[in-house]
Amino acid sequence: MSKVARVLFLGGLGRSxxxxxxxLLGELPGMCALGEVVHLWQRDIRDDERCGCGERFSGCDFWRKIGERAFGGWDKVDVDRVHALRDAVERTRHIPRLATTTAPGSAVTEYASYYARVxxxxxxxxxxxxxxxSSKHSALAHVLRWAPDIDLRVVHMVRDARGVAYSWTKRVARPETDGAGEMTRYSPGRSALLWNAHNAAFGLLARRGVPVRRIRYEEFLASPRAGLIRLADFAGLTLHTADLDFLRAGHADLRAGHSAAGNPMRFTVGRLALRRDDAWVHALPRSQRRLVGAVCSPLLHAYGYPLNPEAR
Structure with a gap:
């Protein structure tokens, strides 16, 4: 497929x-939400986990059609090859090279081509x-910028590092595994380091000429309607008033989607509450708040977050 695909890539550290x-973007006309495509190869093609619609990946007609058009069927995809390419080019440690090179190399372009076809x-x-x-991975975004058949536009999602750290400590089941697995957990110190690395990487991507729009989780939830209008404009779409009728006071009414992987919220159908999760302000122990705040203080300040959470 040689047609250029316009891709809105949602990036940032998980739990942001x-x-x-x-x-919410997937409810807008002209947008198709795919979930975290970075996990498509293992969790869906190989492990046959559940699509956001509730069906097994192999039983989802939407994804079956995509596989046929992209590769002649998902059974034609060499998942081991995709994994080998990922390990060779899509790692955080490769970002400096990806950001500074003027010739990406055949492995980078081949790996990006799998995504472009999807x-x-x-x-x-x-x-x-x-x-x-919504793959989030900063290294993947740096890879995709080299694909000539992808019109890449990146939404850099930022959330207070202390809220992210608290979220990573919670046990969250993965419904797509039918109770057999949980989402990864990180210590506050580990998540703080990852928060710095991924957010800095998206700043570097912007300096390399990729269109990047940074939005803060807290500000978006304060006015989701205005946030969606701005993001649609960034994606090159014009919305009409009726396009946002699914947004209500304090909640959104969602249809079933076809997210390939991601947070359990992807299975939500019907009412979804739109409220900030600020439980961390009281639930995250003070010593851990101070640790994360100290490690992340330069970027917290740059993004407009108070270093003293009580000042919120």
Missing amino acids: GTTLVER YAAAAEVSGAPVVID
Whole structure:
């Protein structure tokens, strides 16, 4: 497929609100939300986990059509090859090289081509001019910028590092595994280091000429309607008043989607509350708040977050 796919890539460290924003964007006309495509190869093609619609990946007609258009069927995809390419180019440690090179190399372009084929096929199947990938991984975004058949636009999701740290400590089941697995957990110190690394990487991506729009989780939830209008404009779409009728006072009414992987929120159908999760202000122990605040203080300050959470 040689057609250029317009991709809205939601990036940032996990637990920063990307799934929420993706679900809301997916309700807009002209947008097709795919979930975290970075996990498609293992969790869906190989492990046959559940799509956001509730069906097993192999039983989802939407994804079956995408596989046929992109590769002639998912059974034609060499998952081991995709994994080998990922290990060679899509790691945080590779970002400096990806950001500074003037010639990406064959492994980078080959790896990006797998994603480009999925995006183009999804746009064709859905009829949407914009596809949304909420993979989040900063290294993947740096890879995708080298794909000539991807019109990449990156939404950099930022949330207070202390709220992110608290979220990573919680036990969260993965419904797509039918109770067999949980989402990864990190210590506050570990999540603080990851928060710094991923957010800095998206800042570097912007300096390399990729269109990047940074939004703060807290500000988005304060006015989701205005936030969606701004993001649609960034994606090259014009909204009409009726397009936002699914937004109500304090909640959104969601249809079933076809998210390939991601936060359990992707399975929500019907009412979704739109409220900030600030439980960390009291639930995260003070010593851990101070640790995360100290490690992340330069970027917290740059993004406009108070270093003293009580000042919020």
